[in-house]
Amino acid sequence: MTAADPITRLRAAANGGAPSSDFDLNPEFRPANRTLRPAAVLVAFQQAAEGPRLVLTKRASGLKHHPGQIAFPGGKLDPGDADAVDAALREAEEEVALPRHIVEVLGTMPAHETITGFNVTPVLGWIRDTFEPIPETGEVDEVFTVPFAHIADPANFMVESRFFRGTRRRFYVVPYGPYYIWGATARMLRALAEDLSR
Template sequence: MTAAETIARLRAAVGAGAPSSDYDLNPDLRPGNRTLRPAAVLIAFSPAPRGMDLILTKRASGLKHHPGQIAFPGGKVDPTDHDVVAAALREAEEEIALDRRAVDVLGTMTPHETVTGFSVTPILGVVRQPFTPIAEVGEVDEIFTVPFDHIANRANFFVESRYFRGVQRRFLVVPYGPYYIWGATAWMLRTLAERLGP
């Protein structure tokens, strides 16, 4: 598949869809009324010899939220951010040194609710020029890429479960090599894969 064909598929995947939540597999664990904080992540794809690659990070182990997990560049929306798109681009610039001017934003997807109390809006984008990733000290331990074909294949997603604080919790995973991609990141990628179609 050419880069142009991949971008066309990504562009067709933007827009509103069914909402998703970390509690979708564990509805009995969903808390009562709570106020979700707005956040945004950049689901960015960059040209690669094998086609298009998704840019992901491994979060620093000392972070308060999701330490050590695989994640998209992103974070909470600050009062100075114009909107969720601006927040995602700002966070990507801070976390992986991706110049916001180098990203073609294709659009947004439906927000995803996390167990940590965020409503996360995924922003789909394409990096239109080469850049040298630089991990933000204290925030990001590693930056790596995953082939588009891997995350576009719904057969690569499956459900696992573990006991946490005496309760069995189910969650979505989409492993890639040594990287264990799970939780909210896997959910948003699964939603994207569904919207990409066959």
């Protein structure tokens, strides 16, 4: 697979599909009439010797929300952000030291509603140059990459469940090696895999 192949596929997947949600597998638990806060994440890929790879983070274990979970670089929109793309690039620069000027924005995916009340815009990006990831102290424990081929194949996604506040909730997972990718991150990747397969 050449570098142009995934870029072409990602461009085609951008701006398509349907919105997703943490409640897709559990619609009965979706709260009614709540106000969602805008957020954005950077779904960034880079070329490696063995093929393109997705950049992900492992959140710091001491965080109050989602400690130790696998996530994209990203966060809520700040007043100074021009839009979701600007927010995603800013957060990636802060969390993993990814210079925004080497990221080619390929488009955005439909918004994803999280259980924590955020309306997240996934921004698809291609990293045009090499960079040395530097995890943000206190926010990120680790920066790692996953092969494009792994997350682009819907067959690698599974549905698992666990009890949460006395009820069983179902969610997507797409494990890779020692990394248990689940929840909102896995659901957004599942949506991307579906769009890439069309």
